[in-house]
Amino acid sequence: MTGRILHVYKHFRPTFTGEGVFLERLAPVMAELRPDVAHEVLVTTTPPPPEAPSLAGIADIHYLASPETGAPQRDIVRWLARNAERYDVVHHHTHVDRTFLGALQLKLKGRRIVLSATLDDSLQGLLRGYRPAFRPLVRRLFGLIDQFVAISPRLHEENLQVAPAGKSALVPIGIHIPPEGDVSAAAREKLGLRIDAKVLICVGGLCRRKDQLFLIEQLPDLVRETPELVLVLVGPDVESDYRSLLQRRVDELGLAAHVVFAGHADEPWDYYRAADLMVFASREEGFGTVVIEAMAHGLPIVARRLPGVNDTFVDHGVSGYLYDDADAYRRFVAGLIADPVGSRTMGRSGRAFVAARYRIEDIAARYLELYGFAPNRHAAVAPLRASVSPGPYTDAEVSAAGLKVRAQ
Known part of the structure; x- marks a missing residue:
């Protein structure tokens, strides 16, 4: 060694x-x-x-x-x-x-x-x-x-x-870039979600800093416009009292049919594949890995604006939206749900951006260089495990598209 x-x-x-x-x-x-x-x-x-x-x-x-x-x-x-x-x-x-x-x-x-x-x-x-x-x-x-x-x-x-x-x-966080494809139906069947649902996903430990309560509090207005809307919260119970508060508010607001507590997932890939868009309410992040993971899966983003953090990779109006208040959050989510074509376009832009800048192989090589060990860049790195066939966009096309996305 x-x-x-x-x-x-x-x-x-x-x-x-x-x-x-x-x-x-x-x-x-x-x-x-x-x-x-x-x-x-x-x-x-x-x-x-x-x-x-x-x-x-x-x-x-x-x-x-x-x-x-x-x-x-x-x-x-x-x-x-x-x-x-x-x-x-x-x-x-x-x-x-x-x-x-x-x-x-x-x-x-x-x-x-x-x-x-x-x-x-x-x-x-x-x-x-x-x-x-x-x-x-x-x-x-x-x-x-x-x-x-x-x-x-x-x-x-x-x-x-x-x-x-x-x-x-x-040195930012790096992620595996999955193959692209239309896999929502298969993923929803696997996870027990309705095929015709409009699925919002949020990934992260259930705690006050991540502020999943904000997402639940905004649901009643959104559900009135879109009765088939479902919010899936993926993450462990980091603060048990906060988890209890979330459940209590779901019950008080009559949202039992619209909120799914999925628990921790070592590999949340199926949840990304099953979703229509990623929502994120965290009030403080060093980076926000789950956001770029969602982007890599082609999801448009609606996230709380964190200056110097997520505004460096979520291009507002191009790959998603950054909100500063509840009204803006509801407006952005409702607009993406009502415009599936525009939503998919945003998702493709986000995926291209992430694929060009946050490949885990590149980040791993950067760390090895910092440690003083030159990486073997010709090594074959195993891709993210996936049970889907590549979709209509090849990795080469995605990488090429990344050159057209505005630099942050």
Whole structure:
């Protein structure tokens, strides 16, 4: 084995996070591009499950926490110091080494350190988590980090306020681009959805930040215009009390026939294939992977505007709509439902844009380069599993169409 990378998370399976799911999908691609580079995971807060998960592309998962509490700082530092020589690179996907003692141990042993910003944890955001008197020292300690990575332009700009440009990189989330085809009927039959329904899909953990309540509250007006409308919420119950609130509002508004709680789906591809459009109400995102996944499946988007995040890949009026208030949301959704031809045109534009810019193979290669391992770009990477035949648009046509979409 030529190299070994350690990925550090607070939360990992069986606790689902967007960053953790992304690594699960990215690791097999990195392994195909560089099979001589191994990837392991260190988990500091999620307690170990009864049976450790076996994930493609990930050689081992180390859980530090006890079932009762997360690992204290001293345990994290000790583990990193004890195991530093096993790894060439340690990639912190979250800032768990708050004392920087672990980073100091790693640097003394010549290891490369990467730190990601994925939500509200840009370097500016992390500095705000320290007392004002300590912030000048923390700024200097950030110098121990070799490479800072941000997944959105907003986070990247915030990183650049603290770190030099040469140490800061913008690397977005990457996804598998599925074959295109008209598969809604087969997917709806598989999922038990009516063939004649108008299906809105929202993918994401059920929690206040994702604001699925907003989507439910807007349904009565939309259902009056389109009685066959169904909102499918795909995602785990991240906050159980919030899940109960959502169910209560569905019952109070008489929407039981119009809302489906689908639960968590490791591979939500059939839900995308079954949908007419993607709706997204999240109030804060580092990126918004599920939105570009929906776009890759040819769905037009109606999402809450998040400046510097989703306005970099949802081209308002071309591949979807970004709303700022409830009236705009209802107007955009109703307009797309009433205009299926225009909706499909938007979906094709979005798919072309994503196919040209967010292929997981390209993102995996970028990470390998940041780690110091040149990727084998001639490696054959397995495509997204799909049970459908390619539709009337070939991948070459989609890629070519992507050149015609307006740059963001």
